[in-house]
Amino acid sequence: MNEKSKPMRVFFKKTGRAKFISHLDLQRTMQRALKRAGLPVWETEGFNPHIYITFALPLSLGIESTCESFDIKIIEDIQADEIREKLNAALNEDLHIIAVAEPVYKHTEIIKAEYEIAVENAEKFAEFMSQNEIIITKKTKKGEAQIDLKPLIELRGIEGEKVVLILPAGNEFNVNPMQVTSAFSAFVGEELQARITRTAVFCVDGEAFI
Amino acid sequence: MYKEKLEIILPNVQKPARYIGGEINSIHKEKSKIDVRFAFCFPETYDIGMSHLGMKILYSLKNNVDNYWCERVFMHLPDMAEEMRKNSILLYGLESLEPIRDFDFIGFTLQYELTYTNVLAMLDLAGLPVLAKERTDTHPLVIGGGPCVCNPEPLADFFDLFVIGEGEEVNLELMKLYEKCKKEKKSKAEFIEKAAEIEGIYVPSLYETTYKNDGRIEKITPEKKVKKRIIKNLNEAFTPEIFVVPFCEIVHDRAISEILRGCIRGCRFCQAGFIYRPYRERSEGKILGNIKSLCENTGYDEVSLSSLSTGDYKEIENLLKILTDYTNKNSINLSLPSMRIDSFNDEILQQVKSVRKSGLTFAPEAGTQRLRDIINKNITEDDILRGCKIAFEGGYTSVKLYFMLGLPEETDEDIEGIKILVEKIIELFYNTPERNKSKAISISVTLSTFIPKPFTPFEFEPQLSREEIIRKRKYLLSILKNKKVKISWSDYNASILEAALARGDRRLGKVILKAWQSGCQLDGWDEHFNFEKWEKAFSDCGLDMSFYANRKREYDEITPWSMLNMLVSREFLIEENKRAHDMKTTPSCREKCASCGIGGACSERKI
Ligand code: SF4
Numbered sequence: 035m036n037e038k039s040k041p042m043r044v045f046f047k048k049t050g051r052a053k054f055i056s057h058l059d060l061q062r063t064m065q066r067a068l069k070r071a072g073l074p075v076w077e078t079e080g081f082n083p084h085i086y087i088t089f090a091l092p093l094s095l096g097i098e099s100t101c102e103s104f105d106i107k108i109i110e111d112i113q114a115d116e117i118r119e120k121l122n123a124a125l126n127e128d129l130h131i132i133a134v135a136e137p138v139y140k141h142t143e144i145i146k147a148e149y150e151i152a153v154e155n156a157e158k159f160a161e162f163m164s165q166n167e168i169i170i171t172k173k174t175k176k177g178e179a180q181i182d183l184k185p186l187i188e189l190r191g192i193e194g195e196k197v198v199l200i201l202p203a204g205n206e207f208n209v210n211p212m213q214v215t216s217a218f219s220a221f222v223g224e225e226l227q228a229r230i231t232r233t234a235v236f237c238v239d240g241e242a243f244i
Numbered sequence: 245m246y247k248e249k250l251e252i253i254l255p256n257v258q259k260p261a262r263y264i265g266g267e268i269n270s271i272h273k274e275k276s277k278i279d280v281r282f283a284f285c286f287p288e289t290y291d292i293g294m295s296h297l298g299m300k301i302l303y304s305l306k307n308n309v310d311n312y313w314c315e316r317v318f319m320h321l322p323d324m325a326e327e328m329r330k331n332s333i334l335l336y337g338l339e340s341l342e343p344i345r346d347f348d349f350i351g352f353t354l355q356y357e358l359t360y361t362n363v364l365a366m367l368d369l370a371g372l373p374v375l376a377k378e379r380t381d382t383h384p385l386v387i388g389g390g391p392c393v394c395n396p397e398p399l400a401d402f403f404d405l406f407v408i409g410e411g412e413e414v415n416l417e418l419m420k421l422y423e424k425c426k427k428e429k430k431s432k433a434e435f436i437e438k439a440a441e442i443e444g445i446y447v448p449s450l451y452e453t454t455y456k457n458d459g460r461i462e463k464i465t466p467e468k469k470v471k472k473r474i475i476k477n478l479n480e481a482f483t484p485e486i487f488v489v490p491f492c493e494i495v496h497d498r499a500i501s502e503i504l505r506g507c508i509r510g511c512r513f514c515q516a517g518f519i520y521r522p523y524r525e526r527s528e529g530k531i532l533g534n535i536k537s538l539c540e541n542t543g544y545d546e547v548s549l550s551s552l553s554t555g556d557y558k559e560i561e562n563l564l565k566i567l568t569d570y571t572n573k574n575s576i577n578l579s580l581p582s583m584r585i586d587s588f589n590d591e592i593l594q595q596v597k598s599v600r601k602s603g604l605t606f607a608p609e610a611g612t613q614r615l616r617d618i619i620n621k622n623i624t625e626d627d628i629l630r631g632c633k634i635a636f637e638g639g640y641t642s643v644k645l646y647f648m649l650g651l652p653e654e655t656d657e658d659i660e661g662i663k664i665l666v667e668k669i670i671e672l673f674y675n676t677p678e679r680n681k682s683k684a685i686s687i688s689v690t691l692s693t694f695i696p697k698p699f700t701p702f703e704f705e706p707q708l709s710r711e712e713i714i715r716k717r718k719y720l721l722s723i724l725k726n727k728k729v730k731i732s733w734s735d736y737n738a739s740i741l742e743a744a745l746a747r748g749d750r751r752l753g754k755v756i757l758k759a760w761q762s763g764c765q766l767d768g769w770d771e772h773f774n775f776e777k778w779e780k781a782f783s784d785c786g787l788d789m790s791f792y793a794n795r796k797r798e799y800d801e802i803t804p805w806s807m808l809n810m811l812v813s814r815e816f817l818i819e820e821n822k823r824a825h826d827m828k829t830t831p832s833c834r835e836k837c838a839s840c841g842i843g844g845a846c847s848e849r850k851i
Pocket residue numbers: 508521522523832833834836837838839840841842843846847848849
């Protein structure tokens with residue numbers, strides 16, 4: 035690797051139509067955007083070189099986010115603002131770069147994420163949370179396991195049609211908000227339409243992931 | 245606009261990104277400023293359609309006009325179609341997410357006969373009557389183009405008009421005329437009548453076909469022929485400098501640059517070789533410029549050259565040098581499909597290898613020189629072995645070979661010829677000291693069934709019967725038993741249907757309609773293809789698939805496509821057919837003009 039290469043973290047929104055881009059496809063989309071933007075980014079060496087890029091926390095298909103990020107390595111001096119502007123010119127409003135900065139935390143330090151869930155019958159969410167337990171079946175590497183969601187959901191508030199909550203996130207243990215909405219659907223007894231947005235990612239000490 | 249409805253259903257379907265549009269470089273316009281809206285429909289899935297250069301050309305071309313808006317539409321797989329029906333979503337354009345029923349034009353590109361039922365499925369999903377005569381002035385015009393429309397007759401019932409030949413100029417002429425007629429509040433019938441005056445526009449409803457008792461065509465009226473359109477100078481032809489970059493993976497996710505059009509070879513089975521004549525090249529400078537802008541505008545790291553035969557480009561070595569100078573510097577892979585084995589030399593191999601080492605593909609098509617002469621595939625066994633040797637010396641260890649079964653005048657000796665050729669290639673590998681010794685050679689042999697196509701010298705030929713094809717294939721399998729050789733083949737059912745549709749007449753419209761009504765669609769996909777339903781559709785209509793596929797035509801028979809003038813003359817096709825049966829080859833256009841009928845439009849002719 036280049037001696038001078040410097041890691042940079044790019045924060046972006048994934049909204050609107052872009053929420054249907056899968057994780058793998060997003061990676062390719064961003065690599066191509068970096069190429070179009072003509073940014074001095076480090077490419078892996080070897081037979082099939084490609085732009086080095088690594089994402090902080092995968093986002094499930096169908097979920098929007100205002101706080102995604104990926105890391106790249108810059109091999110020439112370039113201002114963060116210039117990276118942001120050039121990348122935005124190479125993307126569209128559904129994939130919008132919010133900020134570019136040197137990374138502070140490691141990906142492995144991520145522990146929680148906040149989600150805003152616009153869902154029908156949101157007023158029943160408090161009732162849903164007042165159950166003794168919320169048992170769901172979670173697919174794990176070893177097969178299926180029964181887990182209780184209740185202690186894992188940190189309810190931050192219910193405002194009108196919107197539920198805000200915090201869930202475990204990261205490589206070690208992750209709860210997909212879709213599991214919460216489907217448990218909620220089951221509780222209400224009908225197929226509910228939910229629109230989920232990830233709004234923040236947190237590290238061990240409760241600090242925002244930056 | 246279906247955005248909200250789509251957001252609800254898309255999580256329930258496979259690969260939703262292909263149904264939502266909004267990709268980088270897709271064109272979004274303000275509706276109020278648009279005079280003509282065009283839905284460019286590719287009757288195959290997004291993954292296949294988005295790989296297609298023709299669509300990219302016409303998409304950019306139309307959108308370059310400020311007050312025209314062209315959107316993309318692809319075939320939906322059953323899971324998506326079902327969700328759409330359940331939620332009353334009509335087929336929509338990927339840009340505006342609005343139903344194409346409200347557009348001015350619905351244009352289909354017809355690349356393959358087994359997509360015909362998809363056309364009906366798409367019209368139906370769009371909420372339109374599939375039959376042209378049932379559509380009124382309130383419905384969009386349904387038009388078709390692409391290679392299959394060199395025999396548009398099986399589709400005549402479903403289309404208002406067809407564009408014959410190259411579309412770059414005529415599409416805009418048509419849209420301009422439409423814009424004018426729309427402003428003058430002309431009816432659809434009035435527009436169509438005027439459109440028929442544009443060169444290259446064929447309006448099926450203005451023609452009538454009558455049949456003899458034996459099922460052959462008696463007469464097609466009027467006698468007026470529709471002449472295909474061509475772009476004279478490829479350097480002046482519109483070239484897209486920007487491609488829509490898909491979010492999800494597609495079949496060929498890369499930049500494509502057209503280096504030449506037409507073919508100088510004249511392989512007698514090959515439709516593309518005749519319908520795309522004359523041969524024209526694009527200049528090296530233009531190609532390089534195009535590749536640069538495409539890569540810069542898309543971020544692609546792979547580019548492929550589009551042509552029928554890359555090695556025929558006059559300055560191919562120089563071109564590759566110029567291109568690899570650029571691609572190597574920018575870590576872009578350059579791929580060269582459509583290389584003929586006889587144009588394969590050391591230098592070209594070096595160029596190809598310096599970027600990516602993939603398997604090698606050659607198409608000898610026939611096993612013996614005699615049969616290769618009959619089909620005018622002017623390559624010799626020496627060419628093939630020389631090409632393989634260069635490849636083996638360059639480290640290649642796998643070779644793909646394509647052959648056809650059921651070619652005119654084919655005998656069992658030609659089948660044995662395949663075996664002998666394959667064994668010679670294996671022997672050559674082990675006799676090449678510079679070969680890659682760490683690996684064994686692997687050869688894959690793909691057998692397809694010969695399908696006679698309109699506007700080729702073999703348009704008169706019968707397709708071989710199922711029994712004979714199977715017998716020949718079994719014979720080859722029994723004599724070519726070698727662990728290093730893998731043999732695969734295409735399904736006869738799909739081949740006979742393709743053959744019937746390719747040379748079919750207007751009566752097949754009913755068959756296609758019946759087949760689709762009984763559930764046929766995505767016929768090009770093994771898992772969706774239902775041959776029994778097609779057989780039943782034919783018999784329900786009182787027609788016989790083998791009448792179309794397996795019957796020999798006399799030289800004086802009136803063909804269903806005889807109202808079209810594809811520039812290549814019938815006399816030439818007959819002459820070439822005779823030469824085939826006399827085992828005479830015809831040299832390439834570059835060696836000697838064969839007077840195919842193109843005449844003044846051909847620049848090769850003067851050489
Ligand atoms: S006019 Fe002559 S050189 Fe031109 S395509 Fe026809 S046969 Fe070939």
